[in-house]
Amino acid sequence: MSASLPTIHFTVNGKECAVQxxxxxxxxxxxxxxxxxxxxxEGCGEGECGSCSVRMxxxxxxxxxxxxxQSEGAEIQTVEGLxxxxxxxxxxQAFLDCGGAQCGICTPGMLMAAVQLIEHNPHPSMAEIxxxxxxxxxxxxxxxxxxxxxxxxATSAGEPVLEKVDHAR
Amino acid sequence: MRGNPHxxxxxxxxSLPAVLDLLASxxxxxxxxxxxxxxxxxxxxxxxxxxxxxxxxxIPDLRFIQSTPESFVIGASTTFLDLRAHVSxxxxxxxxxxxSSWIGSVANQSRATIGxxxxxxxxxxxxxxxxxxxxxxxxxxxxxxxxRVPYREFHTGYKRNVLAADELLFAIHLPxxxxxxxxxxxxxxxxxxxxxxxxxxxxTALLExxxxxxxxxxxxxxxxxxxxxxKTETALLGQRLTKETAQAALRALxxxxxxIDDIRSTAEYRRRVGANLLQEFLLELSREGAPK
Numbered sequence: 215m216s217a218s219l220p221t222i223h224f225t226v227n228g229k230e231c232a233v234q235x236x237x238x239x240x241x242x243x244x245x246x247x248x249x250x251x252x253x254x255x256e257g258c259g260e261g262e263c264g265s266c267s268v269r270m271x272x273x274x275x276x277x278x279x280x281x282x283x284q285s286e287g288a289e290i291q292t293v294e295g296l297x298x299x300x301x302x303x304x305x306x307q308a309f310l311d312c313g314g315a316q317c318g319i320c321t322p323g324m325l326m327a328a329v330q331l332i333e334h335n336p337h338p339s340m341a342e343i344x345x346x347x348x349x350x351x352x353x354x355x356x357x358x359x360x361x362x363x364x365x366x367x368a369t370s371a372g373e374p375v376l377e378k379v380d381h382a383r
Numbered sequence: 384m385r386g387n388p389h390x391x392x393x394x395x396x397x398s399l400p401a402v403l404d405l406l407a408s409x410x411x412x413x414x415x416x417x418x419x420x421x422x423x424x425x426x427x428x429x430x431x432x433x434x435x436x437x438x439x440x441x442i443p444d445l446r447f448i449q450s451t452p453e454s455f456v457i458g459a460s461t462t463f464l465d466l467r468a469h470v471s472x473x474x475x476x477x478x479x480x481x482x483s484s485w486i487g488s489v490a491n492q493s494r495a496t497i498g499x500x501x502x503x504x505x506x507x508x509x510x511x512x513x514x515x516x517x518x519x520x521x522x523x524x525x526x527x528x529x530x531r532v533p534y535r536e537f538h539t540g541y542k543r544n545v546l547a548a549d550e551l552l553f554a555i556h557l558p559x560x561x562x563x564x565x566x567x568x569x570x571x572x573x574x575x576x577x578x579x580x581x582x583x584x585x586x587t588a589l590l591e592x593x594x595x596x597x598x599x600x601x602x603x604x605x606x607x608x609x610x611x612x613x614k615t616e617t618a619l620l621g622q623r624l625t626k627e628t629a630q631a632a633l634r635a636l637x638x639x640x641x642x643i644d645d646i647r648s649t650a651e652y653r654r655r656v657g658a659n660l661l662q663e664f665l666l667e668l669s670r671e672g673a674p675k
Contacts, residue, residue, distance in 0.1 A: 238388040275493055281393055283393050346489060349491060349576065
């Protein structure tokens with residue numbers, strides 16, 4: 215059957231990819247199995263928990279609900295694409311600084327949802343943070359440290375958070 | 384059992400005429416899929432019976448919001464985030480943005496489409512009550528042409544609607560004559576986000592002094608499909624808004640509602656809370672007096 219599979223082209227974290235896959239294969243599985251980008255996690259597999267959140271053409275999506283054919287030509291960003299030039303994204307750094315991650319399963323999805331929020335609304339209120347992350351479930355932190363991480367980025371505009379890393383090193 | 388991607392066909396013809404060609408060539412054989420927030424859940428669980436799917440995602444002819452002096456026209460593949468972001472729509476018909484904000488999470492709203500919500504036809508559909516009280520019209524398209532029906536006639540039974548096998552829901556027309564109506568919408572679910580309604584109520588009303596001149600009421604999960612509450616409306620229409628009128632309306636709602644017991648709630652709870660929502664709306668109406 216694989217001989218007749220279509221080739222789907224898209225960009226992942228700025229890199230062009232061509233993947234042969236059944237069109238109904240979930241984007242989540244293509245990322246993890248075909249492209250070995252295992253940062254994106256599967257939680258519920260039905261769009262409820264947000265673990266598989268990635269950004270597709272600038273919008274936050276649950277990659278477990280995207281048939282890969284619908285990502286033809288799309289620009290995808292996964293958690294692996296957040297850091298650049300060896301520097302963590304300010305949201306990632308804030309999660310480290312504020313204890314926003316514990317077991318880590320929800321963290322990639324939380325980060326993607328937080329980045330999506332901050333890019334559209336650089337200074338969200340606590341209520342807006344809660345809404346922006348409402349589709350991402352965490353069973354460890356009780357959410358407060360996650361919200362505080364995002365709030366730290368929102369109030370610091372990113373820069374001081376990055377400086378703090380340098381001191382730590 | 385999990386869904387197997389090899390056992391489902393999915394094609395993306397890429398344009399509206401090409402999709403309509405396909406549907407006309409084999410009516411009923413292809414199932415349209417837009418943002419996948421419903422069908423991909425069924426697929427993952429291994430209970431997607433449709434084997435041949437045609438993608439509507441990324442077809443620009445289906446994703447638009449136009450405004451004319453008389454109406455807003457919303458393409459079927461418009462997402463709920465698109466709807467929330469539209470400034471004049473949100474200002475004039477605020478129940479649309481409000482119900483759009485109820486759809487799951489941001490990651491669901493970026494993919495879920497208003498057409499998909501209506502064609503899926505859940506009795507609990509978030510967008511339906513608002514569309515019903517705004518007198519929406521549904522425009523459908525096939526190779527045979529276009530036709531329009533009032534949205535209140537679109538659903539014909541549990542998960543059934545008037546679409547023919549070769550037809551697509553094309554657009555939703557919203558008349559721009561509710562800006563001065565009193566508008567109400569409330570959903571009761573298990574939590575504030577990501578929850579499917581236990582019950583929801585929408586209302587638009589026009590008062591003249593204390594007399595109800597226009598009233599539209601619609602509910603989620605009080606019937607096998609999203610529906611107006613005509614008998615409750617009748618109890619209010621043309622009446623002076625008194626305690627007695629309100630009592631009559633509540634009795635009408637309790638008699639008219641046909642909720643069910645299911646995993647999310649019970650029929651009894653839905654009936655009572657549905658009546659409470661109506662009571663809240665009527666209290667708001669009488670407290671605030673005549674509309675602006």
